[in-house]
Amino acid sequence: MFAAKALLERGVDVAVYEQALQIGEIGAGVQLTPNSLRLLERVGLLPEIERLGVAESPSSTYYRMDGTPVAPVVTTDSSGQYGVYGMHRADLLSILADSLPSDVINVGHKCVGLDQDDDGVRLSFANGATAEADVVIGADGIHSVMQKYVSEPSLPVDSGKVAYRGLIPAEKLPAWPANTFQLWMGEGKHFLVFPVRGGTQINYVGFVPSNEHAAESWSAVGDPAVLAAEFAGWDPRIEELLTQVETTFWWGLYDREPLQLWTNNRLTLLGDAAHPMLPHLGQGANQSIEDGAALAMLLAEADRSSAPRALVAYEALRRERTTAVQIGARANGLRYDSDYEDLGERDAEIAASKEFRLWVYDYDAELATSEEMAKHGR
Numbered sequence: 001m002f003a004a005k006a007l008l009e010r011g012v013d014v015a016v017y018e019q020a021l022q023i024g025e026i027g028a029g030v031q032l033t034p035n036s037l038r039l040l041e042r043v044g045l046l047p048e049i050e051r052l053g054v055a056e057s058p059s060s061t062y063y064r065m066d067g068t069p070v071a072p073v074v075t076t077d078s079s080g081q082y083g084v085y086g087m088h089r090a091d092l093l094s095i096l097a098d099s100l101p102s103d104v105i106n107v108g109h110k111c112v113g114l115d116q117d118d119d120g121v122r123l124s125f126a127n128g129a130t131a132e133a134d135v136v137i138g139a140d141g142i143h144s145v146m147q148k149y150v151s152e153p154s155l156p157v158d159s160g161k162v163a164y165r166g167l168i169p170a171e172k173l174p175a176w177p178a179n180t181f182q183l184w185m186g187e188g189k190h191f192l193v194f195p196v197r198g199g200t201q202i203n204y205v206g207f208v209p210s211n212e213h214a215a216e217s218w219s220a221v222g223d224p225a226v227l228a229a230e231f232a233g234w235d236p237r238i239e240e241l242l243t244q245v246e247t248t249f250w251w252g253l254y255d256r257e258p259l260q261l262w263t264n265n266r267l268t269l270l271g272d273a274a275h276p277m278l279p280h281l282g283q284g285a286n287q288s289i290e291d292g293a294a295l296a297m298l299l300a301e302a303d304r305s306s307a308p309r310a311l312v313a314y315e316a317l318r319r320e321r322t323t324a325v326q327i328g329a330r331a332n333g334l335r336y337d338s339d340y341e342d343l344g345e346r347d348a349e350i351a352a353s354k355e356f357r358l359w360v361y362d363y364d365a366e367l368a369t370s371e372e373m374a375k376h377g378r
């Protein structure tokens, strides 16, 4: 959706096809980080993010499972100009959807087929509709249908973990600190909390080991009692929070090995379809936004005949960074959950991971794209 906005801003005609009957989202949070906020600002969406999200304060902290503080959480880029915002996923989606002209999004269009030649691409949909375009961007998530038109499908890699996620009205936890991101780490598990929706709701995620993944259903309704039992004996603040959980959902956590190819002629992939990653850096959506900004700049300079070359340039520009973030997300999950003999070693690694965070947060996808375009005389 961000890619559509970025393309329209640059004068490229665009249509979005979404399989769902309406644009909506489950009740869960997502963090937006400086690397995407600077891009959202340039298309005029930062004020809405600030209105509906919650800027995380410098008192945000990593803890050991018993509540011993470990290190501060990085909550801005190096310049301090852009922060980190906790958002309700539905709010982010509606900000993006509302920013597009009403005829751009076509809901109820599940793409089931694609064929292309040198003149263009044709899509077919489960409802019988068809569409033609110069270029197709497959932004259809970790279960991407488009991926198989680009490279050998790779199987998702099961992390052996599930994430329990949900929201609690803030009024049920009046003593909970406002505006803070907090993350507790214990053997094989971690738990994080941040506020969303202007601070009126508290988003929690509990990551626990599991081998009961149903391959065909990657998210399901969870049992609050099972979740509470997983974190029994942890910091009493977590135990108290979990007494307030009425509904929870769990996700099997998967990623894939970095794909060999994202692009085939007039089709390219974006976001989780191109580089599904574990959520342990909170970067999946942020990287999708970076992808969209880079792709929009390159396509804005292309015409029908040069568009395939713009897609190749996009892939070349984005691959190294998204691979580093994919690998970094795996490493961060291991750091949070590993059974360290010396917790001091883990704590030092957490403090040192600030450097990688700042590398992620300081990146300007548009600046990187314009530098690359200049190098190639575009």
Ligand SMILES: Cc1cc2nc3c(=O)[nH]c(=O)nc-3n(C[C@H](O)[C@H](O)[C@H](O)COP(=O)(O)OP(=O)(O)OC[C@H]3O[C@@H](n4cnc5c(N)ncnc54)[C@H](O)[C@@H]3O)c2cc1C
Residues within 6 Å of the ligand: 001, 017, 018, 019, 020, 029, 030, 031, 032, 109, 110, 111, 112, 139, 140, 141, 142, 143, 144, 145, 163, 165, 205, 251, 270, 271, 272, 273, 277, 279, 281, 282, 283, 284, 285, 286, 287, 288
């Ligand atoms: C527990 C957890 C926590 C997370 N926390 C964060 C976070 O804090 N920050 C962050 O940046 N990321 C986070 N993520 C990752 C983030 O949710 C994803 O990376 C992000 O949603 C990917 O966006 P996307 O647009 O590529 O794919 P998706 O959000 O999966 O969107 C794909 C869209 O394509 C549609 N679609 C699929 N197939 C078809 C089809 N055949 N035809 C038409 N439409 C189709 C789907 O209905 C969907 O609307 C988290 C993930 C999890 C599991």
